[in-house]
Amino acid sequence: MTAKESSVNEEQETEDGSDSLSSDGSLTGIKLRNQREKLNMKIDEVASNLNLDVSYIQAIETNDFSNISSTSYVYGYIRSYAKLLKLPEQEILDSYQYDKSETSKLLPDYMGNRKTYSDASSSNATWALLFAIVTGVLFLGWWFIQQ
Numbered sequence: 001m002t003a004k005e006s007s008v009n010e011e012q013e014t015e016d017g018s019d020s021l022s023s024d025g026s027l028t029g030i031k032l033r034n035q036r037e038k039l040n041m042k043i044d045e046v047a048s049n050l051n052l053d054v055s056y057i058q059a060i061e062t063n064d065f066s067n068i069s070s071t072s073y074v075y076g077y078i079r080s081y082a083k084l085l086k087l088p089e090q091e092i093l094d095s096y097q098y099d100k101s102e103t104s105k106l107l108p109d110y111m112g113n114r115k116t117y118s119d120a121s122s123s124n125a126t127w128a129l130l131f132a133i134v135t136g137v138l139f140l141g142w143w144f145i146q147q
Helices: 003-015 028-038 043-050 054-061 071-084 089-106 117-146
Strands: none
Touching: 028 054, 028 071, 028 089, 043 054, 043 071, 054 071, 071 089
16 A cells, blocks of 8 residues: 555545544544544533643643643543543543553653652651651650659
């Protein structure tokens, strides 16, 4: 098949209204954006219906999740967005998971193992609790010796 025949086939698929993206789970944000555009919905409408800021919808559609604090939130936002657009939620979530795994393969090892803000704060809370317990035990030991 020549390049010209390939582009003609892609145009025909798009004109038919079928998704021109492969079903292997790639490009989650583009799938959501394409469906939103098919339904003639504006980003403002989606944001309003989902009670989210427009910047989150734009981030989801561009697969840029760096400003969303937690992966759990990302899953929830994508699930809600897919439900609003009447797309199969689990299929879209699987697509996101696939995108995430493919992206992590592109990062150097040291970047893929970074702690997120929430991981760091829970680690700090654990150390603070441990410190408080040890201090309390030492204080009680000292107090009993003084008696």
